[in-house]
Amino acid sequence: MPIVLDKPSSFFDTFHRKPTQQKTTHYCPGCGHGILHKLIAEAISAAELQDRCIIMAPVGCSVFLYYYFECASISIPHGRAPAVATGISRMRPDAILVCYQGDGDLAAIGTNNAIHAASRGEKIITFFVNNNVYGMTGGQMAPTTLLNQKTTTTPYGRTLENEGAPLPVAEIMATLDAPGLVARTAVNSPRNIQKTRRLIRRGFEAMKDGKGYVFIEVLSHCPTNWRKTPEEACRWIDEVVTKVYPLKLFKDDLDTREPLCREHPRGGFPELVKALGVRAEEQDAGGVPPALPNGTDTLTFKGAGFGGQGVLSLGLLLANTAMRKAWEVTWLPSYGPEMRGGVAYSSVVISRKPIGSPVVDCPDILIALNKPSIFKLGPLVPEQGTIVYNSSMIDELPPDLSAGTVAGVPATDLAAEAGSQKAANTVALGCLAGITGLLTREEIAGALRETYSKPAVYDLNLRALDAGWRHGVRQGTDA
Amino acid sequence: MKKLLKGNEAAVVAALVADCDAFFGYPITPASEIAHTAALLFPKLGRVFLQAESELGAINMVFGAAAAGRRAMTASSSPGISLKMEGISYMACAEMPCVIVDVMRAGPGLGNIGPEQSDYFQIVKGGGHGDYRVIVLAPGSVREMYQFTLEAFDLADAYRTPVVVLTDATTGQMMAPVEIGEFEPTKPEKPWKLDTTAATNGNVITSIYLDFDEMERHVGHLDAKYAEISRKEARAELYRTEDAEILVTGYGIMGRLLHSLADDCRARDLRVGLIRPQTLWPFPAEFYRRAVRPGVPVLTVELSKGQLVEDVRLTLRDNPVHFYGRSGGNLPTREELVRQVEQVLRRPDV
Ligand code: SF4
Numbered sequence: 001m002p003i004v005l006d007k008p009s010s011f012f013d014t015f016h017r018k019p020t021q022q023k024t025t026h027y028c029p030g031c032g033h034g035i036l037h038k039l040i041a042e043a044i045s046a047a048e049l050q051d052r053c054i055i056m057a058p059v060g061c062s063v064f065l066y067y068y069f070e071c072a073s074i075s076i077p078h079g080r081a082p083a084v085a086t087g088i089s090r091m092r093p094d095a096i097l098v099c100y101q102g103d104g105d106l107a108a109i110g111t112n113n114a115i116h117a118a119s120r121g122e123k124i125i126t127f128f129v130n131n132n133v134y135g136m137t138g139g140q141m142a143p144t145t146l147l148n149q150k151t152t153t154t155p156y157g158r159t160l161e162n163e164g165a166p167l168p169v170a171e172i173m174a175t176l177d178a179p180g181l182v183a184r185t186a187v188n189s190p191r192n193i194q195k196t197r198r199l200i201r202r203g204f205e206a207m208k209d210g211k212g213y214v215f216i217e218v219l220s221h222c223p224t225n226w227r228k229t230p231e232e233a234c235r236w237i238d239e240v241v242t243k244v245y246p247l248k249l250f251k252d253d254l255d256t257r258e259p260l261c262r263e264h265p266r267g268g269f270p271e272l273v274k275a276l277g278v279r280a281e282e283q284d285a286g287g288v289p290p291a292l293p294n295g296t297d298t299l300t301f302k303g304a305g306f307g308g309q310g311v312l313s314l315g316l317l318l319a320n321t322a323m324r325k326a327w328e329v330t331w332l333p334s335y336g337p338e339m340r341g342g343v344a345y346s347s348v349v350i351s352r353k354p355i356g357s358p359v360v361d362c363p364d365i366l367i368a369l370n371k372p373s374i375f376k377l378g379p380l381v382p383e384q385g386t387i388v389y390n391s392s393m394i395d396e397l398p399p400d401l402s403a404g405t406v407a408g409v410p411a412t413d414l415a416a417e418a419g420s421q422k423a424a425n426t427v428a429l430g431c432l433a434g435i436t437g438l439l440t441r442e443e444i445a446g447a448l449r450e451t452y453s454k455p456a457v458y459d460l461n462l463r464a465l466d467a468g469w470r471h472g473v474r475q476g477t478d479a
Numbered sequence: 480m481k482k483l484l485k486g487n488e489a490a491v492v493a494a495l496v497a498d499c500d501a502f503f504g505y506p507i508t509p510a511s512e513i514a515h516t517a518a519l520l521f522p523k524l525g526r527v528f529l530q531a532e533s534e535l536g537a538i539n540m541v542f543g544a545a546a547a548g549r550r551a552m553t554a555s556s557s558p559g560i561s562l563k564m565e566g567i568s569y570m571a572c573a574e575m576p577c578v579i580v581d582v583m584r585a586g587p588g589l590g591n592i593g594p595e596q597s598d599y600f601q602i603v604k605g606g607g608h609g610d611y612r613v614i615v616l617a618p619g620s621v622r623e624m625y626q627f628t629l630e631a632f633d634l635a636d637a638y639r640t641p642v643v644v645l646t647d648a649t650t651g652q653m654m655a656p657v658e659i660g661e662f663e664p665t666k667p668e669k670p671w672k673l674d675t676t677a678a679t680n681g682n683v684i685t686s687i688y689l690d691f692d693e694m695e696r697h698v699g700h701l702d703a704k705y706a707e708i709s710r711k712e713a714r715a716e717l718y719r720t721e722d723a724e725i726l727v728t729g730y731g732i733m734g735r736l737l738h739s740l741a742d743d744c745r746a747r748d749l750r751v752g753l754i755r756p757q758t759l760w761p762f763p764a765e766f767y768r769r770a771v772r773p774g775v776p777v778l779t780v781e782l783s784k785g786q787l788v789e790d791v792r793l794t795l796r797d798n799p800v801h802f803y804g805r806s807g808g809n810l811p812t813r814e815e816l817v818r819q820v821e822q823v824l825r826r827p828d829v
Binding site (some may be wrong): 071073080086265316 | 501522535544569682685738
């Protein structure tokens with residue numbers, strides 16, 4: 001005799017949740033969940049997708065659906081099925097993610113995750129079980145609860161004034177581009193079950209071909225919390241629920257869709273090196289780091305100026321050049337409250353031994369590009385220290401400077417002559433190098449070449465460097 | 480090869496070297512460079528970068544990727560980490576390996592984007608609901624950001640647990656040269672994973688145990704694992720502790736400042752030693768007990784109103800433990816710290 005109806009192979013033979021009832025589910029008598037489970041299992045088996053399906057077990061009555069489906073499954077936080085499914089899908093592009101979500105799960109706590117997964121077109125087939133109520137937690141209001149419907153949290157009935165109108169989720173999903181199929185269906189009558197069966201099969205067939213996101217809202221009945229007999233509950237769906245939530249195929253353009261491919265060739269360490277843009281000349285020659293011009297092990301630096309004067313890149317340039325000389329180095333941008341009063345900093349510590357703190361309170365060297373910065377930081381530079389200040393913008397020095405070397409350079413003017421005021425930072429650095437011999441002109445030029453890939457910008461900075469360098473060397477000789 | 484990197488960038492480079500498959504994140508200052516760098520580098524290497532719809536989305540995507548048996552990470556800063564706590568608790572219970580970088584900023588509330596260490600309680604003591612722990616690594620430099628993130632993936636896999644790299648805005652933003660080299664990650668088999676072969680049909684990853692006794696057994700299993708981690712994985716740097724008349728202790732950026740403080744004080748003939756915890760959970764209690772002789776005063780310095788200090792006090796019952804903290808994004812100056820040391824030495828027994 002031919003078998004016309006059989007247990008779908010994607011269901012377990014026995015259900016191990018309850019040792020005493022290994023052939024029944026844990027759902028209440030007359031609940032819609034069991035019917036929907038069966039339709040899904042049939043479709044998975046019919047499309048031969050058991051191995052490829054990974055099922056999200058939601059929070060709600062269907063939390064234990066993994067006792068029934070013999071697929072890989074995962075129990076996830078309330079509402080997060082679409083996000084977890086996204087994570088799995090991106091790691092297993094051939095997987096078909098089955099999100100089985102109730103109305104609290106998808107339409108309340110997880111709406112954000114659901115909408116975005118749909119909009120990204122994840123490889124998810126979503127079953128949104130809308131039974132107008134929170135089942136497991138004790139019959140509370142759901143976003144889908146009907147107006148006037150009494151629940152344990154709307155004991156006087158849901159009202160427009162207090163709770164607002166029921167949420168039409170399928171209608172919302174249908175407005176998105178990415179989903180290929182959006183429908184609302186029901187499992188309350190043989191006719192509706194047949195329709196739902198066809199729809200689900202179509203959904204899985206599309207998923208099999210990698211045609212992205214499918215959303216099926218299923219009106220389900222919850223006799224327990226509706227306080228109705230199963231027959232009354234099924235009739236209630238036809239007579240009342242479908243008036244608010246019409247059964248409809250909102251969208252089906254699966255046939256015109258291309259399969260989605262997200263796989264890319266994987267790179268390893270050599271590709272990482274390439275992506276990081278590491279070049280041979282960037283590496284230090286090794287060996288002993290040279291002595292520092294101040295004769296100690298550690299030299300601290302602060303570059304300061306207005307935001308936009310390039311103090312961060314000034315510090316970076318210094319740090320990069322120092323690194324190549326086998327010095328230890330740290331660079332720290334100014335942060336938070338430090339930036340008050342028109343002063344942005346970068347701090348650099350250069351050392352011949354491992355660096356402790358990267359924070360510079362009293363810099364050995366200060367480059368001050370604007371007036372507030374020399375007034376704020378200049379007095380902190382110790383006696384053996386050096387200050388290079390931008391005399392184009394600083395016409396007056398604080399009276400309480402103790403630094404041994406204080407040199408002005410018209411950085412903004414020299415930079416303008418070189419081609420752009422923006423290169424004032426490079427002028428100042430060149431001047432500092434010229435005075436202190438901390439770095440050579442060639443070393444800075446090398447760092448510039450790496451920092452500025454555009455030839456015009458590099459040339460400009462090179463001219464700025466030279467102008468500053470010449471100025472610095474002159475000052476050094478004068479002093 | 481050497482590369483000048485920000486702490487935040489170093490974490491991403493380390494993740495790629497550790498063969499991380501995916502980064503899921505949500506932008507927040509001062510952790511955003513991690514997402515920026517991941518967005519640049521992950522796709523170039525055929526790995527997944529995805530900006531999630533929310534912090535909750537991001538951590539749950541990590542959950543999914545981990546469940547698929549792959550290496551995944553996320554990164555955020557304090558307020559964002561608060562949102563991730565739900566996922567972290569679920570992942571701890573379901574024993575899903577992952578790496579989370581937390582670049583702490585000032586709080587509570589929106590706070591500001593300056594450096595603080597006021598999320599020690601949140602990360603080290605739980606944060607999410609339930610009886611769980613996560614391994615917490617506390618890098619004190621850009622180099623350690625690289626090194627610890629690299630190791631975090633192996634630790635996560637070895638113990639099937641989330642691992643947090645807990646750092647701060649300063650360490651995230653600062654740059655230093657990092658030596659980057661090839662690395663052979665230790666990747667255990669993951670028979671529990673979810674994939675698309677028949678072998679994993681029936682695999683279930685879950686954190687629900689309705690039966691009270693079953694739940695108690697599972698919590699006990701986690702607890703035994705945590706005991707093993709405590710025995711094996713605690714780490715700390717000890718610096719000039721042998722002859723110290725006072726020990727200073729702090730982690731992360733504070734550890735760096737205290738390192739310099741020890742040198743500053745030694746130059747003034749104050750014998751200061753440093754204990755810098757590199758793991759916050761497990762707490763390196765043995766390192767403290769070994770390094771601190773009874774009676775020697777200890778000064779704990781944090782960018783908070785006193786969180787780490789509670790663990791120091793629990794560990795060192797026979798020592799006067801002092802505390803100094805700064806908040807709001809402020810770092811103490813070197814002189815300020817020297818004054819604190821002098822003050823403790825004047826009245827060590829308070
Ligand atoms: S409470 Fe309602 S939804 Fe839940 S199992 Fe019972 S009938 Fe089904």
